[in-house]
Amino acid sequence: MKIKAAITHEKGTMSLEELELAPPQKGQVLVKMVACGVCHTDEAGINQLIPVALPAVFGHEGVGVVEELGPGVTSLKKGDRIIMTFPSCGVCDYCAEGHPYACDNINTLFFNGSYLDGTKRLSQNGTAVSSFFGQGAFATYAVADERNVVKADVASDDELAYLCSLGCGVQTGVGAVLNRLRPKKGSSIAVFGCGGVGMSAVMGAAIAGCGTIIAVDVAPSRLETAKSLGATHAVNGRECDAVEEIRKITKGGAQYSVESSGVPALTLQALNSLRRNGAAIVVSVTGPAEVSIALEPMLMNKSATLYGLTEGGSNPPIFIPELVKYYREGRLPIDKLVKFYKFEDIKRAFEDSHSGATIKPILRF
Ligand SMILES: NC(=O)c1ccc[n+]([C@@H]2O[C@H](COP(=O)([O-])OP(=O)(O)OC[C@H]3O[C@@H](n4cnc5c(N)ncnc54)[C@H](O)[C@@H]3O)[C@@H](O)[C@H]2O)c1
Ligand SMILES: [Zn+2]
Ligand SMILES: [Zn+2]
Structure with a gap:
């Protein structure tokens, strides 16, 4: 399908362009993005301090609604509101012990732009495009592995949009x-x-x-x-x-x-x-x-x-719902950190994050 995404072709740049997103494969879901937070690690990737293979779509604090299920997905259904978080392999010793933040495959899964199966879902004119953190969430749609998304018990998309950084900065x-x-x-x-x-x-x-x-x-x-x-x-x-x-x-x-x-x-x-x-x-x-x-x-x-x-020692399916509960009880007042930006204003969101003018910029799609 055709989507709109912020693509980085060259170090330090970003532009909103049309890309092709392939359907979710085994164990994956297609997500219609509601919002995505801007984290300092995106900036590090865009500036190639982290050598992510370019071209790439950054964004790793995505939240959205499940639109389509790939084969074998059992824990989610169409229409679920979800929070995307860091990827992990699920089979190494650390994942098996319930410590996915220490996954043996973190460097590959966070930074090399491919999913667990080693392939990419994004492309532009036949050229494969990386998805940062298995998300590539600076986009109108994204594909994620089932184990990297957590269902969020919230009442509306507007409430969900505040929860972007539960997937990275807040849980850290x-x-x-x-x-x-x-x-x-x-x-x-x-x-x-x-x-x-x-x-x-x-x-x-x-x-x-x-x-x-x-x-x-x-x-x-x-x-x-x-x-x-x-x-x-x-x-x-x-x-x-x-x-x-x-x-x-x-x-x-x-x-x-x-x-x-x-x-x-x-x-x-x-x-x-x-x-x-x-x-x-x-x-x-x-x-x-x-x-x-x-x-x-x-x-x-x-x-x-x-x-x-790393990532607050989080086991996301357990810890993120706890964080959502704290938020809903008023014990995690993250709304005090947040400022929303239109997707078109992504560059200003990054400038405000860099200058410190905004603590947590969040893009709305
Ligand atoms: N471990 C992880 O998994 C993980 C996840 C997300 C982010 N991070 C990292 O965590 C760090 C913080 O991220 P952030 O988004 O909160 O960054 P940030 O830039 O928003 O916050 C840094 C803060 O430090 C303050 N500061 C700068 N110099 C200082 C000084 N000399 N004395 C006291 N305070 C000073 C700044 O004013 C700012 O408020 C970054 O290095 C980021 O890359 C780590
Ligand atoms: Zn692992
Ligand atoms: Zn982050």
């Missing part, structure tokens, strides 16, 4: 806290970098019942938003020594910290701001490390733990 931040750090009720946590991911970590900390939630950023407006999401304290890292400030607030150091800024030096700050027995988690994607961290005194003397985690 909330999951880092709830699935890996698992903070005790009343405990203290510091979150470095309050973009979509860090804000989600703040919301996760509030859900977990943390007593002291310290948001660290350099943008005053972001710190204000973090407070409206549950941060009890806001620290501007440009105006003070964030580590000293966190130690002061927590009388010695936080029990947990999250690095979600993407600034390599802040991993060291996240560790330095911990009290003994504390745990820090890095969820950001950084460039080449600018700092070498003396891990032994840091981790051994303080009896500290340092984690790294």
